[in-house]
Amino acid sequence: MTEPLPNANKADLLPEPTERDAPFWEGLRASELRLQRCSACASFQYPAESFCYDCGATSLQWERVSGGGEVYSFITVHQRYHPAFGDNTPYNVSIIALDEGPRLVSNVIGTPSNQVTVGMRVQASPQALTDERSWLYFRPA
Numbered sequence: 794m795t796e797p798l799p800n801a802n803k804a805d806l807l808p809e810p811t812e813r814d815a816p817f818w819e820g821l822r823a824s825e826l827r828l829q830r831c832s833a834c835a836s837f838q839y840p841a842e843s844f845c846y847d848c849g850a851t852s853l854q855w856e857r858v859s860g861g862g863e864v865y866s867f868i869t870v871h872q873r874y875h876p877a878f879g880d881n882t883p884y885n886v887s888i889i890a891l892d893e894g895p896r897l898v899s900n901v902i903g904t905p906s907n908q909v910t911v912g913m914r915v916q917a918s919p920q921a922l923t924d925e926r927s928w929l930y931f932r933p934a
């Protein structure tokens with residue numbers, strides 16, 4: 794990885810995996826995007842929960858998903874709010890609408906922030922921040 798990552802220095806700030814969302818983090822470590830899927834209504838959801846957001850069922854399983862999606866919205870951050878975010882401003886914080894339905898917050902890398910557009914097709918691109926932890930980024934598809 795030669796390009797600067799918007800939050801590559803924030804490994805210490807990463808949330809600790811919980812019993813509930815550990816499969817999500819393990820997936821990133823394996824360069825996969827994994828989401829919970831309801832066994833009753835088949836909908837995908839994020840973030841992980843103990844019940845289905847759509848139907849309330851409690852039978853949820855983890856599935857690898859395509860990682861494809863599009864930029865639903867984004868902002869460009871010019872201010873350095875924390876030293877851990879380094880000198881990589883400006884960077885984007887984007888809401889990604891996954892092809893499977895859920896939306897999540899991430900960063901689009903591999904393109905200048907001023908090239909990110911609403912509707913841009915993107916692909917999940919997990920990147921290792923430490924030997925044990927990876928973070929979910931997206932790249933233009």
Ligand SMILES: [Zn+2]
Pocket residue numbers: 831832833834835836845846847848849850
């Ligand atoms: Zn459901």
